[in-house]
Amino acid sequence: MDKPMFLFCSRCGGSKLTARTYRLFECESCRFEHYINPLVAVAAIIADSAGQILLIRRARNPGQGKVSLPGGMVDPGETAEQALRREVMEEVNLQVDRLDYLASFPNQYPYQGVVYPALDLFYTGSVETFAPARAMEEVQSLMMAAPAALDFSNIAFSSVEQALRLYAARVYGR
Ligand SMILES: [Zn+2]
Known part of the structure; x- marks a missing residue:
């Protein structure tokens, strides 16, 4: 998984999500961390x-x-x-x-x-x-x-x- 599953941050609606690891994406606007768990x-x-x-x-x-x-x-x-x-x-x-x-x-x-x-x-x-x-x-x-x-x-x-x-x-x- 090299790109986020979702296009927008689920907390602030920001559109810049950066992959930190294969299972962690961070919102550049609010720093919310999206963990991808099974x-x-x-x-x-x-x-x-x-x-x-x-x-x-x-x-x-x-x-x-x-x-x-x-x-x-x-x-x-x-x-x-x-x-x-x-x-x-x-x-x-x-x-x-x-x-x-x-x-x-x-x-x-x-x-x-x-x-x-x-x-x-x-x-x-x-x-x-x-x-x-x-x-x-x-x-x-x-x-x-x-x-x-x-x-x-x-x-x-x-x-x-x-x-x-x-x-x-x-x-x-x-
Ligand atoms: Zn955000």
């Missing part, structure tokens, strides 16, 4: 009893039409687990029973012309039943796939691909 997102790998995992096809950009996992942004004040239970309910109408932390991977989230750095936290989750599952907010359709049969060419985010590869390697012991 936003936090969460996603769940939820397997059925046959070992197939729940995938979503995204209805919106970034990654519209591409495949991802249920999940989303952590709101201020939420725990990662609260955010993930909320997002899974909002997106696929499922109540998550148990969540176990898997791994985190950095990501980039382009939105309205700004590329936000993100940190994606991945969990494995379980549900009592998949019966209520349906495509809801921001989701075009749902599918179940065996980790060995995943098409990595159509995954929406590199972080999701990394998490799925890690999960598949663990499931198949390699």
